[in-house]
Amino acid sequence: MGKIKTSQGGGIAGFPLPCQTNPPWRRALIGQVALIRAGWGLAQYPNLITPEVSVNPAHAPEITLRLRVLALATGVIILRPSRFFMFRIFKGKESG
Numbered sequence: 001m002g003k004i005k006t007s008q009g010g011g012i013a014g015f016p017l018p019c020q021t022n023p024p025w026r027r028a029l030i031g032q033v034a035l036i037r038a039g040w041g042l043a044q045y046p047n048l049i050t051p052e053v054s055v056n057p058a059h060a061p062e063i064t065l066r067l068r069v070l071a072l073a074t075g076v077i078i079l080r081p082s083r084f085f086m087f088r089i090f091k092g093k094e095s096g
Contacts, residue, residue, distance in 0.1 A: 059065070 060068075
C-alpha cells in the first residue's frame with residue numbers, strides 16, 4: 001500500500017510542473033519516474049524477458065566487457081580536456 005501512495009504522491013507532485021518553472025517539482029517528478037523504473041527492473045531481476053532470457057546467459061563475453069570499459073575510459077581521457085578548452089574558448093567572459 002505504501003508503494004501506491006508513493007506513486008500517487010509523485011504523480012500529484014508533477015501537476016504544477018507545466019504551470020511553473022520550479023526546479024524542486026521537476027526534480028521530484030524525475031526522481032519518481034527513476035524510482036518506478038528501478039523498481040520494475042528489480043521486480044523482474046533474474047529474467048529480462050520472462051521466461052526466455054535471464055541475466056546470466058544474456059551478458060556479453062568477458063573480453064567484450066573489458067574492451068568496452070577500456071574504450072569508455074579512453075574516451076573520457078581524450079574528451080574531458082577537449083571539453084574544458086571548448087568551454088573556456090566559447091563561453092569566456094562577456095565583453096561589454
